[in-house]
Structure formats: structure tokens, C-alpha cells
Amino acid sequence: GIQVEQSPPDLILQEGANSTLRCNFSDSVNNLQWFHQNPWGQLINLFYIPSGTKQNGRLSATTVATERYSLLYISSSQTTDSGVYFCAVVSIGGNTPLVFGKGTRLSVIA
């Protein structure tokens, strides 16, 4: 099955700093989503981005489908950005549901 690798596994930032999270995947995809899991466990949809670039406030994401990677940018980080960021994909032509990476655990300190 498709493999999803996220980096870095852990990240500590000072409030106000910028960061880039990476997601590599091993096969072509027709769905790629980024999620933020908050301390209570809820998964918040950030982006549905199988290709291209999207922006939402301080967050933006880019997926280069031909090179099988996606990037999540967080600018001017805030303590509320802390949590785990997951990338998840569905491979093209497969009937497999969303497969998750292991996540990036982000801690933003004041």
C-alpha cells in the first residue's frame, strides 16, 4: 500500500516563528488532506489539496503531485498552533481510504 512519511517528527518553535512541514508519499494520489489534531483529540481539516497551492490565513499548503510531496507552511506561529499535524492521502486507482502519516508534533512556546 501507499506509504506516507512526514518530517520533522517533532518541532519546537518560538511564538512568531515560521515553519514548514513536509509530507512525502510513495504513489500517485487523488486526495491529500492536512489536519491539525488539537489537545482534545479532534481532527481539524486544514486543507484538501491533491495538487496546487492553497492559503487560509497564516496557513498555506502546496502539493507537487508529480514529485509526490506536499508542504504545509505555518507563518507567525501562535501557541494555539500547538498539536499534531497529520498528512493523509488516497492513492489513485486504489480503493483504499485515507492513509495517515505519523504526524509532526508541534510545540509553540511563548
Next chain:
Amino acid sequence: GAVVSQHPSWVICKSGTSVKIECRSLDFQATTMFWYRQFPKQSLMLMATSNEGSKATYEQGVEKDKFLINHASLTLSTLTVTSAHPEDSSFYICSATAQGVGGELFFGEGSRLTVL
């Protein structure tokens, strides 16, 4: 975005009892729902896929007789953990899509099960 609601958020039960978790799509019809399980500090692992009106498809290693899934309508799927044991303690989270495999998934709030 679409809203998926899960209930209960927390449940504590005695070993040997059964627990039912409900997952509802509130503002869309979910042709497909998925159930995931997450252990502490780990990623989400797919347990099963359910389509309305048909039997669920379970992932390898998931006991279908222990984790009963019913997708009786386009807005409701239930997961019943039968004869629960402490090793079943985990965070269970459902997701739903109106667009079938490949469509954007929306997740419920999750249910934290503790079996004593």
C-alpha cells in the same frame, strides 16, 4: 465544511460489557463512513469502511465480531465494541464523506474508551 458528530466523547466501562459509539453526519448524506483507532502518541489506523446498507469492510487484523459496525442510514454509523477488555481502551474516531473514496473526509470529535 461538513459536520460530523460523534457520541459519546468519553466512556468508561467494565471489562466484559459492550459499548456503542455513534457517528452522525449532520448536514450531508455520507455514502461512506470510516472508523479509525488511535493509541496514545500514535497515528490513526483504519479499522473498517462502511457503506450505507451493506456490510462493513474490515482491515486486516481487526476482529469483525468484536467491532460491530452498522451503517443503517446515510447519516448514521455505529461502532459497537463487544465484550470489551482493557486492551480495547483507545481513542476511536469516525469520518465521513459524501463523495466516496477520494472525496474530502470530515472527522467526528472522537470517543475515548477506557475499559476497567
